[in-house]
Structures are given as C-alpha cells and as structure tokens.
Amino acid sequence: MQPFHYSRPVSLAETIVSGTQKHSRNAEATATFLAGGTTLIDLMKLDVMRPSHVVDLNSSAREFSAIRFDGSTLRLGAFAKMATVADHPDVISHFPVIAQSLSLAASAQLRNMATLGGNLLQRTRCAYFRDPSWAACNKRSPGSGCAAIGGVNRQHAVLGTSKHCIATYHGDFAQALMALDAAIMLIGPDGARSMPFASLHLQPGNTPHLETSLRPGEIITEILVPDGPWTRRSRYVKVRDRQSYEFAVASVAVALALEGSMVTDVRIALGGLATTPWRAVDAEDLLRGRRLNEASATEAARTAFAGAVAQAHNAFKISVGQSAIVRALLETAAMEAHRG
Ligand SMILES: Cc1cc2nc3c(=O)[nH]c(=O)nc-3n(C[C@H](O)[C@H](O)[C@H](O)COP(=O)(O)OP(=O)(O)OC[C@H]3O[C@@H](n4cnc5c(N)ncnc54)[C@H](O)[C@@H]3O)c2cc1C
Numbered sequence: 001m002q003p004f005h006y007s008r009p010v011s012l013a014e015t016i017v018s019g020t021q022k023h024s025r026n027a028e029a030t031a032t033f034l035a036g037g038t039t040l041i042d043l044m045k046l047d048v049m050r051p052s053h054v055v056d057l058n059s060s061a062r063e064f065s066a067i068r069f070d071g072s073t074l075r076l077g078a079f080a081k082m083a084t085v086a087d088h089p090d091v092i093s094h095f096p097v098i099a100q101s102l103s104l105a106a107s108a109q110l111r112n113m114a115t116l117g118g119n120l121l122q123r124t125r126c127a128y129f130r131d132p133s134w135a136a137c138n139k140r141s142p143g144s145g146c147a148a149i150g151g152v153n154r155q156h157a158v159l160g161t162s163k164h165c166i167a168t169y170h171g172d173f174a175q176a177l178m179a180l181d182a183a184i185m186l187i188g189p190d191g192a193r194s195m196p197f198a199s200l201h202l203q204p205g206n207t208p209h210l211e212t213s214l215r216p217g218e219i220i221t222e223i224l225v226p227d228g229p230w231t232r233r234s235r236y237v238k239v240r241d242r243q244s245y246e247f248a249v250a251s252v253a254v255a256l257a258l259e260g261s262m263v264t265d266v267r268i269a270l271g272g273l274a275t276t277p278w279r280a281v282d283a284e285d286l287l288r289g290r291r292l293n294e295a296s297a298t299e300a301a302r303t304a305f306a307g308a309v310a311q312a313h314n315a316f317k318i319s320v321g322q323s324a325i326v327r328a329l330l331e332t333a334a335m336e337a338h339r340g
C-alpha cells in the first residue's frame, strides 16, 4: 500500500471541497471516498487502487443513513449498512427483492460494515484486475490489453462485453434496483442532482477504465425506489459455487404484476453474467400480456441471452442463467403478494 493523506471532514460542504481539491491540483493525484472500506481498503492493500488522498465520509454523511417508506417511495440513505436495510420490516414486506439481494450478499460481518453506496460502487473481482503482477488489464491500465480474454475466464461476463474487457459486475443489490427502476440522488461540486440508477454503470466498450457516470467528487447520498404493483411480488435468486459467502455465478431479480396467471408487468435484472447490472428488456417484452408458465418462462430466458458472447470457460453461464430466470419467474409467480 502506498502512503496516502487521510481526512475525515465533519460537514458535507467540507467533504465536497476535500474530494475535489486534489483533482484540480494534479490529475494524477485523486481523492477517493471511504465508506465501510470493505472494497477500498482491500484494493489499496493489493496496490490496485492507489489514491493519494482518502476522504472518510463517515462523519459528514451520517445524515444519509435513514430508511423511510411513505407508501409511495422507499428512500434508502446511501450510508445505511447492508445488514440494517436487509432486516428492515418495510423493506422485507414491501420490497422483498431488495432485502433478499442484500441478505444473500457477502458475509454477516461484511454486511454489518458495508454501506449501500459502497456496495453499488464495488469493483470487479476479475483476478487479473486484482493482481497488478498481470500487466495486461485495460481497466487498471488503459491500453495494456486484457489478460482474461484468452486466459482463465470462468467467472467472466457473457453479456455487455467488449474486445477490451469482459469483467463481470459482481454486486447483488444493484440487480434489485435495476428491476425496480430506482433512482439515485447525488451531491457534488456542481450541486445536487438525480439520475436513473440504470445510468450509473457504464459498459466497458473502448474505455473499460471508465466505470460510472459519476462526476469527479460526486457522492451518492440516497436511493429512491418507487412502489408499484410489482414490488411486493418480487424475488432474488442467486446461484453460486457454494451456498454462502460467495459471489453469484448467475443471479436474477424479478418483480411481477399478475392478473391470474396473465403477466401485466414484469421486470427482470441479471447479475453475475454481465459487465454492468443488466436489465433483460427483450425477455420482459416477450412476457407482458402472456400467461406465465414454464414454456413462456423458458422462451423468455432464451431471449435474455440472444446477444450473449461466451469465452473459452464461461459458456456454461448461459444455461445456468437461463435456468435461474425460469426458476426466479416461477417462484415469484407462486408468491403471495398482499397489498398494504
Ligand atoms: C470477501 C468478500 C465477499 C463479498 N461478497 C459479496 C457478495 O456476495 N455480493 C455483493 O454484492 N458484494 C459482495 N462483496 C462486496 C461488498 O459488499 C462491498 O465491498 C461493500 O458493499 C462495499 O461497501 P463499503 O461501504 O465497504 O464501500 P467502500 O469500500 O468504502 O467503498 C467502495 C467504493 O465506493 C466508493 N464510495 C463508497 N460510498 C460512496 C458514496 N456514497 N458515494 C460515492 N462513492 C462512494 C468508494 O470511494 C470506493 O471506491 C464482498 C466483499 C468481500 C470482501
């Protein structure tokens, strides 16, 4: 780990100044925010992230840790701990897919420490990215190549890849937010703004080192999730190599509105399979207005992977992902979804 300057501002205004000062003085010397530290400190120890200035948000942003549901919108403070949100009664009863995505992530110790904002901004677990002794990694070192293409790529993505990067986005919570059309609130040097959560993560394209659409010095303060006829009948299915404390090989967040067995609305988001949190829009379109059964769910699952590109070791993810979609849809349809 390289030496760095540490500051713990007490006000949000001071945080924003601290977060941008180093950006403007020296483009090489970037300030990085610290929340729970469970991604950042790991990557600093591995010498993958080398910030010259770490701005600890834990005093100044404490106000953004509340969880509130007013009957139409769930507001989650970005500094709420994963465990607190997973255990919140309103989240469990009104937005089960959110509670499940959080409780199936990481370990109890990590969930007690890690924040929602940090979870959304976690970096890929691509082994070549996390080990700087591999020179070729376009995400870590733009223009250097990609060791995973042609290397060991069992964990890598089959959707949203480019010839420059095939790294998977591994978070779980993000798929629930994708499925529920969440928005995020931001604050930064240019003031406050909001954006659809679906716009936060960028596909690798030609620039895998650019991972989000956040502006320099911007902080995520809140996550807004609208209530809808599909939110209570929602579910998160996670398939992994072992049953706990493991990232997804494939995961599916489903939210469903039904009249009898007829699909009036459906939202499907995929994890462990794509370079960003991924919405399976074509599969949703295929199901709307149709009866949900094993045949239509299977057809939708095939549609979701129409554009998939497999590498040498990860073609199995396509069939695992398809089975996970069918299972998630049928299990969600079987849920009781009481209003109120
Ligand atoms: C062994 C292990 C297993 C794991 N398994 C899973 C899993 O199964 N599923 C899963 O989803 N996750 C998993 N994780 C990832 C874990 O959930 C994340 O490390 C954690 O959520 C990050 O939150 P944090 O508050 O600690 O973030 P930090 O480490 O403090 O920050 C992460 C990044 O986000 C930035 N940041 C943090 N908060 C904000 C904010 N509000 N605004 C702007 N930038 C911000 C930081 O600058 C940093 O770049 C695992 C982690 C480990 C170590």
Ligand code: SF4
Pocket (backbone or CB within 6 Å): 124, 126, 127, 128, 129, 136, 137, 138, 139, 140, 145, 146, 147, 148, 149, 164, 165, 166, 167, 208
């Ligand atoms: S997949 Fe992406 S993160 Fe992994 S080595 Fe290739 S460029 Fe780097």
